[in-house]
Amino acid sequence: MRTPSNPKTPPQDNTGKGWLRTLIVTSLSVSTLIIGIRQMQWLQSWELSVYDQMLRLMPPEVPDSRILLVTVTEADLAANNQSLSDEKINQLLIKLQSYQPRVIGLGIDRSLQKNFAQGLQKKDNIIATCTFSSMESPEIPPPRNIPIEQVGYTDLLPDNDGILRRSLLFATSDKDKQCTTQLSFAALLAMSYLQKENIEANFVSPHHLQMVKSPQKAVKNNLYALDANSGSYQNINAEGYQILINYRNPANFTQQVTLTQVLKGEIDPNSVKDRLVIIGSTIRSIHPGLYTPYTGDSQHSLRMQPVYIHTQIASQLISAVLDGRPLMGYWADWAEALWIWGWSLVGGVLAWWLKYPLRLGVADGISVTTVIFLCYLLFLRAVWIPVVPPILSLVLTGLSIMAYNAYRTQQQTQIVFLEVEKQRQAIDELNSLLKDTRIVDKHFHSESAIYNPEKATGDFILSGRYQITQVLGSGGFGCTYLAQDTQRPGNPTCVVKQLMPARRDARFLEVARRLFDAEAEILETLGKHSHIPELLAYFEENNEFYLVQEYIQGHSLGDELPPFQQILDEKATVEILKGVLEILVFVHEHRVIHRDIKPSNIMRQNSDRRLVLIDFGAVKTMQPVTEKTELATIAIGTRGYAPPEQFAGHPRLYSDIYALGMIGVQAVTGIPPHELSPNPQTGNVEWQKWTKINADLAGILDKMVRYHFSDRYQSAHEVLQDLKKIGY
DSSP: OOOOOOBBBBOSSSGGGHHHHHHHHHHHHHHHHHHHHHHHTHHHHHHHHHHHHHTTTTTOOEEEEEEEEEOOOOHHHHHHTTTTHHHHHHHHHHHHHHHHOOOEEEEEEOOOOOTTHHHEEEEEEEEEEEEEOOOOOOBOOOOOTGGGGEEEEEEOOOOOOOOEEEEEEEOOOOTTSOOOOBBBHHHHHHHHHHHHHTTTEEEEEEEEEEEEEEETTTTEEEEEOTTTTTTTOOOOOOOOOEEEOHHHTTTTEEEEEHHHHHHOOSOOGTTTSSSSSEEEOOOTTTTTOOOOGGOTTTOOOOBHHHHHHHHHHHHHHHHHHTTTTOOOOEEEHHHHHHHHHHHHHHHHHHHHHHHHHHHHHHHHHHHHHHHHHHHHHHHHTTTEOSSSHHHHHHHHHHHHHHHHHHHHHHHHHHHHHHHHHHHHHHHHHHHHHTTTTTOOSSSHHHHHHHHOOOHHHOEETTTTTEEEEEEEETTTTEEEEEETTSTTTTTEEEEEEEOOOOSHHHHHHHHHHHHHHHHHHHHHTTSSTTTTTOOEEEEEETTEEEEEEOOOOOEGGGSTTTTTTTTOOHHHHHHHHHHHHHHHHHHHTOEEEEEEEGGEEEEEEEETTEEEEOOOOOGGGSSOOOOOTTBSSSSSBBTSSSSSHTTTTOOOHHHHHHHHHHHHHHHHHHOOOGOOOOOTTTTTTTOOGGOOHHHHHHHHHHTTTTTSGGOOOOOOOHHHHHHHOOOO
């Protein structure tokens, strides 16, 4: 007696049911790569361009009514002999003070003026400017006769691409310099304005500023300084106290008048009273202006004058405190990483389930649109989150998963192709050996195998592991048992299929063993599909072969079809056809023929109501045709469902399509396939006279069950595509 062999457990694979591990590893790898590239600043220019575009798409806001902008234009300069004299500046300040402004900011260089603000009774609400020295320009000191507490620096910080997105609110300079103020011109203007509202700045930490209203000590707003990696910035110089500039649309962000209009008294005094008045030049020969996010918009000037930028920043600070207008914010690094990884997972899931490039392209397009839409929605609420990295992560993960699937499918197909060839050779040899074999109740081992009382009572254990609990079925090829795996936690239920060779001589067993091993290798690969039972183990014991497979809880498709049920409607029929075809696409991609598709070999799973394809038929070849099975099984196939070429011993991939088509015919006619008559001239089954259905569906079924295989659909995918066009 042959010693029982240990069960061979197929190695776990990342395909099918093990897809989650592959998805997580791939998405994490791609996300880490994208984040690493991002930290190297390779994506920064793209991300900042997207930031600029979203800023330009912000809906227009009402102009800031608290600020009046007095501009010095080319015409003003021409009217004053191309220069602004000290007397003219003082005259302007006196005129404005007569209208009782809250704060006046003079954003014009008056470092050489000796009589600055001379003749003014009130000077404490006037803010002047200076500029730090840099490699590009020398220091510009403040006016000589004004306290440094009333001076703000005008230095601005463009990014490496020359676009100004950040404002440096607070900074320090060398003590030996003349421009020693620590506040920017815009910040000093805003704080001076807010002091009249009893609101003062309070530093909670070096990077956290609170605007507090006295005497209640109520926090009106919080300002958080940028760090080196805030938002989509990576490793920037974040010295000082910087914030993002939340620009208003420059077309009409505040009221403007010219110097000449003020001096001639052509303005409404109420437009100045209790307002912040900012004076500055818009003459490009004095300053060419700076690039801003609005530079890329053809509706606005290529460059923005510094006075406009300072006004934007001052307006932003005042509105944030008094109106609750949001300051630009961003997520923490860990939240951005999760955001990027999340979309990487989405890309992986889509690639895994959709499989086909065209479908994936459409789904990725929808996903990319969703990313952009969500980012824009948050941007409308002044939250800046990454746009480019999650899109790249989504697409690259999808491509990686698709490439991995293609590689795995190719490798598995090559392996299965070799096993199919071994299977074919073994079948040919078995057929040759069985040619003269006649088995009519002469299986001396069958009775004991099927009717062994221990197997029926649950006292029998196969291979020292699988405890039989129930006999599910038996036939000429062996038995199918329900068993418990006693070596796995919880003793999960599984199905054990016993396959008994027709003869016990050494030659026959050697060929049957090769067929069994080849079939097991094929089932191992196919069982990775979510709707094919997974092969858990296979072994030989007492010259009998056993397959251990996943237990599918459900019922046979035969229970849903005539004659057990009523004739199905077209929608239900198409649903069945699609469900099986989706499995056949996978099976046929591996060049495997099921060989015995029929209602009893299709299960309806209880958990998700999806169809599961069971009982691949090649190993049944190790049994000859008997008197009991001759009407049911011919050349590994069932009469009525198996096509003519399969009867002849030459099954092809489209033989399975024929069998599935006959199931469809049975569903719509209510007649079992073996009761339908063929046309004597064409050989095609005549079924349409027994039912009235949609012409398109009838055409598809008719093409599936053509007598000549060359006239049939040549692939399951082709049938599936035609069924989807029907619209059920």
